[in-house]
Amino acid sequence: MPPARVTSFVHEGLTFDVEDSGPIDGEVVVLLHGFPQRSSSWRRVAPLLHAHGYRTVAPDQRGYSPGARPTRRRDYTVQHLAGDVRALLDALGTAGERVHLVGHDWGAVIGWGVAAAYPDRLRTFTAVSVPPTGAFVRGGLRGPQLLKSWYIGAFQLPRLPELLAGRKPEALERVLRSTGMTKEDVARFRTEILEHGAFPGAIGYYRALPLAARGSFSARVRVPTTLVWSDGDTAVDRAGVELASDYVDAPYELVVLQGVSHWVPEHAPEALAEAVLERVGSAA
Template sequence: MTARLTSYAHDGLTFDVVDEGPLDGPVVVLLHGFPERATSWRGVTERLHRHGLRTLAVDQRGYSRGARPRRRRDYRLPLLVGDVVALLERVGAPVHLVGHDWGAAVGWLLAARRPDLLLSWTAVSVPHPRAFVHAALTSSQGRRSWYFGFFSLPRLPERAARPGGALERGLRRSGMTDADIERFRTEVVADGALPGALAWYRALWLATGPAGRARVRVPTTLVWSDGDVAVARRGAELSAAYVDAPFRLAVLEGVSHWIPTHAPEPLAEAILDHAGRRTGQEEQA
């Protein structure tokens, strides 16, 4: 793929892509989480580009303006994975995949089902799905995940998203800054992406089959932060048991859940380790 990719079509939807960095560099595909968009990766991509990597940051289903179906069932996890598979097949060569929050949930399943499409997998914040479930039963994870139920309610979360409302207050307690909140207001609420973003939670209860049970056979790094109020350490520590490949757990101290925006430097280093591009001295831009 030698031309810039600004969008791609799949399943009757059109997805926006931010394609940057050297056109001939190894490709890193970046999947954002809730409630953010491709812009959350800016601090990370700048460093990756200096090391010769090309980045494709996609606005996922519900976030891209051309990819906002209204039905809850259109946000089931296999469909979300299929959107990314379509992008990777468009690239035409194995890539380094990185996903934060919900993007990590998509990435874990993709890594298990289509290892042929990946050179490496870097999960950010969220552990393997089976490790997450185990942690919910044996640690504070169940209590930390209370918001899954709230976000699944009809209409109420949208009402709570008014400026200064309950949703914003919760995001601030999780570590979001004023700048983060402003991006949320502009890119998610004002742009009309919030219903689609919440549909990821609402469709979670429609899951069928052992979607999260498959083992991962791709070199994997999980980057977790000890200031994360949403994800307990237990799930991060259990994830290695579900990876049949080299696995590394990187723990960032004093960092909130919002690793891509609050700790882009160490996250980029973890990705560069996978990509074989960490030299200790940055290349000239």
């Protein structure tokens, strides 16, 4: 049967929204957004991939899609999040095929989990901003990563982040501006995350971190991989990035973007698309 567009899929009783665009018969590139964003974060990258004949599939992930917002923190472990991606691939009808995977921020964390758990479903993987969990933790012992990750501890507080988002959203917006987000980016955060009701689910990812399986810290990837990191990133230190190759048993490349903030898909779409195209092209 000819391929068909996928606008939603169901996993564990949850319904996920999907943006499926580009040449319908092109090789599939799955795009996983990060925190605190939705699939629209790829709006400047996807057309550049379409121009080269690739079909892009970008889900609004668990906690972000209105029909996929469980309330228990254990529902947001990487095991569940990676399972969502596998269910998306099943919905695409790619059970006998492999796709290219790209993930930014939390999308990268999930991508590392998918690449480790389901390597037979992927042709390539491009992680953006975030190294493997083990490298991230080890890097935290060598450099300023713990200080940069202060917000992870803040998000563990019950109810307080949600109250702050509801009563003083401008405080969260100031924090995002300090990371390099533009006024347009922050306005999108207000409408797509806060007003859309996605914030509680979005911080569920962080609250589930203490429940991470011990094996996730040493999981290895056997998929051709590129890590794209920017030296203006205020959330992820280079120390962990430099250790990423220790967790990849396949062709690997680190691409460092100069003078770019953490928000690579919006602020350096051409450079990111170039890195993705180079990686997916290597699998031809």
